[in-house]
Amino acid sequence: MDALDRLAEPGLDLLARVDTLLAAGAPEGHRLWPLLRRMQVLPGAAVREFLDLHPAPLTGAGHAVRRLVRGYDDTCALLGDTIAWSGAAASAYDEARATLLRHLDEGPESLVGRLESTASYADALAGWVEGSRVALARALAEVLGSSEAVAVHAATRPGVHAGPAGASAAAEIATRILGVLGVAYDGAETLLRQWGPSLAETVWRDRPAVAPHYGGTTRIGY
Known part of the structure; x- marks a missing residue:
C-alpha cells in the first residue's frame, strides 16, 4: 500500500462532493x-480509474519477458x-542457419531485441505509474488540507444550498487534480512515442541471396 x-x-x-458541485456547472x-x-x-x-494502476504488475511483466x-x-x-560437412547442401544450410541466427538474435530488430525492448518498455511504464501515483498522492494531500476542501464540505451538507463559493472551491480542487x-497522461503518450518504433513487429530479414544447387557432392566429416 502506497501513499x-x-x-x-x-x-x-472529497472528490465525489467536488463532482456533485461541478455537475451543476463550473464558474x-x-x-x-x-x-x-x-x-x-x-x-x-x-x-477512481487511476487507483487501479499499480507498478508491480508491469515490473513482473518485464521480468517474465526477460x-x-x-x-x-x-x-x-x-x-x-558447426558441422564438419561441405558441398551445395552444406552451403545452403549454413546460409539458412546464419539467416535464422540474425533473425533470432542480432540487433534491435531481431526477436531477442524486440523482447528486450518490450521488457524495458514495461519497466518504463512501471516507473511512470509509480511517479504518477506519487504526484497524485501529493496533490490529494494538498487539497484535503485546503480551505477549498472546507468550503466544498460546507456546500455539500444536507439541506445546504450550494452557492458560488462552493462551486468556485470545487473548481479549484478539480483544476489541481x-x-x-x-501531466501523467502526457508522460504516458511520450513513452509510447519513444518506444513505439522498438515495439514494432519484427520481420524476416536477409533471405539467402543465392538459390541452392542440387545434384552436387556432399561430404560429411566426423
Whole structure:
C-alpha cells in the first residue's frame, strides 16, 4: 500500500462532493474548463480509474519477458554449433542457419531485441505509474488540507444550498487534480512515442541471396 492508497478513501469522498458541485456547472471562464474539455472526465471519476494502476504488475511483466530470452539463447547456441560437412547442401544450410541466427538474435530488430525492448518498455511504464501515483498522492494531500476542501464540505451538507463559493472551491480542487493527471497522461503518450518504433513487429530479414544447387557432392566429416 502506497501513499495514494492511504489517501484514497478521504480523497474519493472529497472528490465525489467536488463532482456533485461541478455537475451543476463550473464558474464561467475558470481555468478548469480547458482541462475538462481535454480530459472529458470529472476528477472523482478520473482518480477512481487511476487507483487501479499499480507498478508491480508491469515490473513482473518485464521480468517474465526477460525470462523468455533464455530459451532463445539456448536455441542460438544450438544453431551456432558447426558441422564438419561441405558441398551445395552444406552451403545452403549454413546460409539458412546464419539467416535464422540474425533473425533470432542480432540487433534491435531481431526477436531477442524486440523482447528486450518490450521488457524495458514495461519497466518504463512501471516507473511512470509509480511517479504518477506519487504526484497524485501529493496533490490529494494538498487539497484535503485546503480551505477549498472546507468550503466544498460546507456546500455539500444536507439541506445546504450550494452557492458560488462552493462551486468556485470545487473548481479549484478539480483544476489541481486534473492538472496532475493531465501531466501523467502526457508522460504516458511520450513513452509510447519513444518506444513505439522498438515495439514494432519484427520481420524476416536477409533471405539467402543465392538459390541452392542440387545434384552436387556432399561430404560429411566426423
